[in-house]
Amino acid sequence: MTFSSRLLEARAFAAPRQQDKFTPWARAVVAVGKHLYGDEWEFSEKAREKYLPHDRVADIEAEVSKRYPAPAVPKAAPPVGGSFNVGKPIDPALMARIREAGAARRAERDEYAKEIDAALPPYADLAATNDARKARLLAAESKLFGAVLNKHLPAYWYADGTASEPSLMPIGELVKEWNSTGGGNLTRRGYIWRDRAAWHVYLDTAKLADAFPLNPLRETAVGSISLDQLSPYLQLMIQVSLEQGVTAHTRTKPQALGDILRNEAPKFGLTVGKGNDGSDITKTWATQLGKALRWPDARKGRAEPGSTRKG
Known part of the structure; x- marks a missing residue:
């Protein structure tokens, strides 16, 4: 099956050095999006490049797995000098009960999957929703990039694995990344690849909140x-x-x-x-x-x- 990838990958939200003073690029994009669109933002950070038919199947599976997670496989070592069940045949009655329980669980799981399938909108509607989310996400990223480019908002970067704090980022480096790859690593993963290292990009949290307040005040x-x-x-x-x-x-x-x-x-x-x-x-x-x-x-x-x- 072919699945489409998220425009803003989940790992972009797990950037190191997440302190009150600094906000990672991915979280800053979400803040800008919520400022621009309010409730309409609606998880637009999860937008895919293109919503494919198999993505709907994956969405159903993900929802079902929340209620019916895969059973944990116990990790245990066999007895010293031997293997499990040596000389101890498995009780047929026990195996029968295990098989019955497994079959019942699969039946419940399949029934729940049918319920989710019936509740989900048709593929065409889901694809349209994804397109709208994608447009909002790209607009939020462009707005954030523009704010940094026009020096309304300072950007910082930090090389993964170093002991130093994030330092002020030269705007030229951000522009180079944006122009050369369409913001590839930056917009997808929240970092820029330089000198064989991932340089994570951050925004000043206080200035981000001032520039893009989540609850803009209306004139009174x-x-x-x-x-x-x-x-x-x-x-x-x-x-x-x-x-x-x-x-x-x-x-x-x-x-x-x-x-x-x-x-x-x-x-x-x-x-x-x-x-x-x-x-x-x-x-x-x-x-x-x-x-x-x-x-x-x-x-x-x-x-x-x-x-x-x-x-």
Whole structure:
């Protein structure tokens, strides 16, 4: 059988020197992912390169093994000068009971596997879920790499087996790894191979939490006016404008801003729909709000480069 491998291997989470001060690359990626996607992250660190049919079989087997683990094989030495059961034939009745117990356990195991199979979504749905997880994982890795590259977040490295503490990592080494192998060892295993040694990459824990807080604070006021005194539409527009960093130079299409507004709308108690269903915000209405987020200059033919359509 052919199985696909995880994009971020389990061993990346077992990096040495895991202290409060330093966070291994793999755990930092998860922190960034949870910051970006919240509950939507949903174990995206377990994303596979591609979800294959045999992966579903492996998932079922892994779940079954939790309830029916393989029996432990006792480790014992035979008597000195002889072997087990010398001169002591095995009781046929005992062997029969062992065989019956084994058959009963296998039957229970097979029945439980059928239950898991029936409960799991179809292969196509699992493959789609994996693709979404993969996209989130790759986005989180790119965001983390960008933060280090732009010097918003210092990176450290440590050669496995040495007595020294992790030291500040030259950004050039990180860029070299990212460009030469697509981040191969780094993104899969959390280390860079240099001088015949695995150099594990870490981030400063405190600065990581500052740059990518797990529970980002929302704006609560505009000047002296509390946001809860404003309409949900205004609250939504203010938050999206701040999160997207909308400025006078923003040329994001209003349709794209509208999509973001619709995705965020439920967080402000607004329902999304077609309009004739009693919903609070439609695609057309969201696009109009997206236009209102931009500066007036953005509507003078410059919002959509290459297009003759006015914003």
